[in-house]
Amino acid sequence: VKIRLFIVLTIAALIVLGCAAPSGAPQPPAQAPAAAVTRGGTLRVGLNSDLTTMDPHMSTAAVDRQVYQSIYNPLVRLDKDLTLKPELAEKWDFTDPTTLVFTLRKGVKFHDGTDFNAAAVKFNFDRMMNPDNKSPRASEISSVKEVTVVDDSTIKLTLKAPNASLLAVLSDRAGMIISPAAITKFGKDLARNPVGTGPFKFVEWVTGDHLSTVKFDQYWEKGTDNQSLPYLDGVTYKPVTDASQRLTSVKTGTLDLIDQIASKDYAGLKGSKDPIMSEVAALEWQGLEVNNAKPPFDKVGARQALNYALDRDSIAKDVLFGTVTPGQGPISPSSWAFDASINTYKRDVTKSKDLLTKAGLTAPVKFDCMIVNSPDGLLLGQAIKEQLTAGGFDMNIVQLDFPTALAKYNAKDYTCFQIGWSGRPDPDANFYQFMHSTGSQNTYNYANPKVDELLDKARATYDQAQRKDLYTQATKLVNDDGGIGAWLYWPTNIKVWSPKVNNFLHVPDGMMRTKLLWLTKAAQ
Amino acid sequence: MTRYISKRLIAMIPVLFLVSVIVFTLIRLIPGDPAIAMLGEEATPQMIASLRAEFGLDQPIPVQYAIWLGRVLRGDLGNSTRAHQPVTQAITERLPATIELTLLSLLISLTIAIPIGIISATQRNSKMDLLSTTLALMGVSMPNFFLALLLSFVFSLNLRLLPNIGYVPITQNLRENLIDMIMPAITLSAATLAIVARLTRSSLLEVLNLEYIRTARAKGLAERAIIIRHALKNAMIPVVTIVGLQVGALLGGAVITESIFVLPGVGKLAVDAIFSRDFPIIQGVVLFFSVVFLGVNLIVDVLYAFLDPRIHFG
Numbered sequence: 158v159k160i161r162l163f164i165v166l167t168i169a170a171l172i173v174l175g176c177a178a179p180s181g182a183p184q185p186p187a188q189a190p191a192a193a194v195t196r197g198g199t200l201r202v203g204l205n206s207d208l209t210t211m212d213p214h215m216s217t218a219a220v221d222r223q224v225y226q227s228i229y230n231p232l233v234r235l236d237k238d239l240t241l242k243p244e245l246a247e248k249w250d251f252t253d254p255t256t257l258v259f260t261l262r263k264g265v266k267f268h269d270g271t272d273f274n275a276a277a278v279k280f281n282f283d284r285m286m287n288p289d290n291k292s293p294r295a296s297e298i299s300s301v302k303e304v305t306v307v308d309d310s311t312i313k314l315t316l317k318a319p320n321a322s323l324l325a326v327l328s329d330r331a332g333m334i335i336s337p338a339a340i341t342k343f344g345k346d347l348a349r350n351p352v353g354t355g356p357f358k359f360v361e362w363v364t365g366d367h368l369s370t371v372k373f374d375q376y377w378e379k380g381t382d383n384q385s386l387p388y389l390d391g392v393t394y395k396p397v398t399d400a401s402q403r404l405t406s407v408k409t410g411t412l413d414l415i416d417q418i419a420s421k422d423y424a425g426l427k428g429s430k431d432p433i434m435s436e437v438a439a440l441e442w443q444g445l446e447v448n449n450a451k452p453p454f455d456k457v458g459a460r461q462a463l464n465y466a467l468d469r470d471s472i473a474k475d476v477l478f479g480t481v482t483p484g485q486g487p488i489s490p491s492s493w494a495f496d497a498s499i500n501t502y503k504r505d506v507t508k509s510k511d512l513l514t515k516a517g518l519t520a521p522v523k524f525d526c527m528i529v530n531s532p533d534g535l536l537l538g539q540a541i542k543e544q545l546t547a548g549g550f551d552m553n554i555v556q557l558d559f560p561t562a563l564a565k566y567n568a569k570d571y572t573c574f575q576i577g578w579s580g581r582p583d584p585d586a587n588f589y590q591f592m593h594s595t596g597s598q599n600t601y602n603y604a605n606p607k608v609d610e611l612l613d614k615a616r617a618t619y620d621q622a623q624r625k626d627l628y629t630q631a632t633k634l635v636n637d638d639g640g641i642g643a644w645l646y647w648p649t650n651i652k653v654w655s656p657k658v659n660n661f662l663h664v665p666d667g668m669m670r671t672k673l674l675w676l677t678k679a680a681q
Numbered sequence: 682m683t684r685y686i687s688k689r690l691i692a693m694i695p696v697l698f699l700v701s702v703i704v705f706t707l708i709r710l711i712p713g714d715p716a717i718a719m720l721g722e723e724a725t726p727q728m729i730a731s732l733r734a735e736f737g738l739d740q741p742i743p744v745q746y747a748i749w750l751g752r753v754l755r756g757d758l759g760n761s762t763r764a765h766q767p768v769t770q771a772i773t774e775r776l777p778a779t780i781e782l783t784l785l786s787l788l789i790s791l792t793i794a795i796p797i798g799i800i801s802a803t804q805r806n807s808k809m810d811l812l813s814t815t816l817a818l819m820g821v822s823m824p825n826f827f828l829a830l831l832l833s834f835v836f837s838l839n840l841r842l843l844p845n846i847g848y849v850p851i852t853q854n855l856r857e858n859l860i861d862m863i864m865p866a867i868t869l870s871a872a873t874l875a876i877v878a879r880l881t882r883s884s885l886l887e888v889l890n891l892e893y894i895r896t897a898r899a900k901g902l903a904e905r906a907i908i909i910r911h912a913l914k915n916a917m918i919p920v921v922t923i924v925g926l927q928v929g930a931l932l933g934g935a936v937i938t939e940s941i942f943v944l945p946g947v948g949k950l951a952v953d954a955i956f957s958r959d960f961p962i963i964q965g966v967v968l969f970f971s972v973v974f975l976g977v978n979l980i981v982d983v984l985y986a987f988l989d990p991r992i993h994f995g
Contacts, residue, residue, distance in 0.1 A: 207764070209719070345765070364945075366943075399943075402845060405838050561713045567729075
């Protein structure tokens with residue numbers, strides 16, 4: 158009966174599909190470059206996860222930051238090439254290595270009508286720095302000792318020690334300024350009642366369904382038509398956790414712009430005109446990370462062998478369908494500090510086996526590795542296992558859900574874990590906390606005084622060229638030690654949108670900035 | 682009757698109590714800490730500890746349970762740990778979508794299943810019977826996530842007739858609401874439709890062989906009157922029982938259907954809560970589903986009395 162049913166089903170499905178697919182249907186003509194911007198329309202954005210809080214001082218989920226792009230403005234803005242541009246701060250100056258002075262923009266208003274000024278900025282910093290508030294931002298701005306109001310539009314940050322990464326931090330949540338009146342009024346409920354200076358005002362948030370915003374009429378920035386931004390009437394965000402459904406939505410016109418796709422869909426979207434796919438090297442890195450205190454990886458030879466056994470090119474091409482760049486460091490190709498010479502390991506399974514023998518280990522060298530139990534995660538885990546087998550290892554895949562694996566990892570109760578870091582614009586935030594012996598995220602028990610010295614120096618140097626050189630040296634040292642285990646690849650950030658969406662600025666941080674977007678008139 | 686109903690209501694209390702104990706304990710056995718699930722990769726040990734304290738997770742489980750139960754008895758289901766919202770509000774906000782989805786699927790399955798059941802029973806072994814049996818088998822066998830993807834592939838991606846996701850509240854725009862609901866309701870109704878059709882068929886066949894039907898036929902009543910007025914009413918008793926039980930299955934199915942079609946219902950709320958280890962929401966939703974299930978079955982038992990006057994409740 159089962160077989161018959163299967164045949165019936167298959168035939169039925171084939172008939173239905175055969176009738177349905179409009180294959181070879183003519184593509185709409187490519188959109189001519191628009192001479193002028195058109196205003197109006199509501200943009201529908203598909204997010205990859207549910208939102209958690211609208212309070213940037215309390216958020217720990219990347220998805221929240223997408224909505225903040227509409228509701229808030231940071232002090233400084235991150236550009237495509239990861240340089241920093243003025244936003245709420247018109248200019249800034251390190252008057253000495255531990256004093257940062259911001260000149261703030263005048264005439265900016267919060268959505269509730271209160272004025273944006275130096276007192277508001279100080280109020281925000283004090284809120285993040287107050288230990289009672291337990292703000293996740295506190296550690297990001299821990300280098301700040303004191304914030305002083307100089308005058309209504311000047312604010313001074315006094316630092317405990319020179320910190321070259323601070324400015325980039327202020328382009329994200331720590332630099333987004335919330336209305337002090339709203340903080341006082343709502344307290345913890347600010348999570349669902351955000352009030353910022355951004356181009357769009359918050360309207361409503363139906364958890365798990367949508368969050369809607371509407372154009373803020375008194376927004377400070379002007380568009381190319383010399384009228385106030387934004388061009389759009391509103392932006393609605395919808396969490397669609399299933400990647401296939403998200404893509405179908407933008408193909409069928411239910412959504413206009415989506416974040417992230419499944420890697421299997423990448424090839425099919427390349428070169429497509431409807432929808433349009435945009436890709437840019439992200440800030441993120443992924444690795445096969447090991448605990449330097451647990452056998453077999455307490456031996457440097459085993460960690461080096463791991464690096465030789467891996468075939469990063471095959472992982473990028475065959476497992477992840479070209480949606481990543483193979484790589485061996487914490488600084489991705491999107492950064493000004495990127496240096497391709499850090500890729501020192503080439504696959505060599507004989508060398509891998511030799512190193513294991515020299516380290517006093519007998520092949521196959523057994524170890525457990527935690528792999529997050531998602532379909533993509535397991536596929537990657539299987540490929541790694543096979544590659545390592547050829548190099549003299551016997552990796553046992555331990556499938557765990559993400560929170561469980563993360564808990565073990567944080568407690569340093571693991572041998573090996575395939576995980577990564579979402580990345581930050583400044584290299585310091587992608588490197589120091591992981592590889593410095595005192596780093597808060599150094600779950601590897603890795604310590605190399607020379608690396609510590611280089612990282613400390615890079616943090617205290619404001620010269621970009623010097624910093625780049627220091628990071629390159631540090632990365633090479635860590636790679637020689639196999640300090641993290643093995644860095645694997647740098648993901649590509651992918652966005653897909655309908656052809657009616659114009660003017661998308663694809664910054665490597667993957668944030669969807671909405672103030673400059675506009676919709677083609679006919680499509681509204 | 683009133684006495685019977687109040688007796689049944691009282692009997693629900695220990696059941697609900699047991700459900701609450703089981704859920705409370707079981708979700709705490711799932712590995713994964715809500716604080717870590719929430720804070721993600723950015724978490725520092727201090728942040729995790731303070732968040733655990735905020736959620737009361739640093740207390741022993743029996744103490745946590747006692748605190749929670751005390752609040753529930755006062756009508757407070759607690760606060761969602763992920764979305765900063767009271768659990769009761771989260772559930773009531775999402776009830777309309779789930780109620781509509783469940784009722785629509787029940788409506789679709791019954792209006793199709795009962796006629797199919799009658800036709801196959803009265804025309805046993807005919808081509809019609811064979812067709813309905815095949816369809817019923819397909820309905821039971823096809824997992825609803827597969828049916829959902831198939832429908833969405835055909836009607837959204839290829840034919841562009843229906844939206845693959847989306848939800849407009851019924852109060853806002855009835856037409857758009859129904860357009861959004863068609864595929865989810867069909868998906869969810871398939872299994873129930875099949876089961877009810879099969880059961881109507883077999884139950885009716887059994888009744889049609891009984892002596893009173895022969896008597897009715899001997900009296901010269903029209904076949905139509907025999908089936909509709911005499912046979913069907915009696916044949917419906919097992920069907921009603923199954924429909925009652927199917928409400929449970931529909932609520933369970935709603936969990937998957939809502940997730941695939943991104944409907945903001947209670948089922949999707951539960952799935953999201955499990956992934957983010959949002960304990961208060963999981964507890965609240967399971968308790969809520971239990972109350973609904975027990976309530977529906979009580980209604981079903983009361984309905985027996987109307988279908989068969991010989992059944993009395995004391």
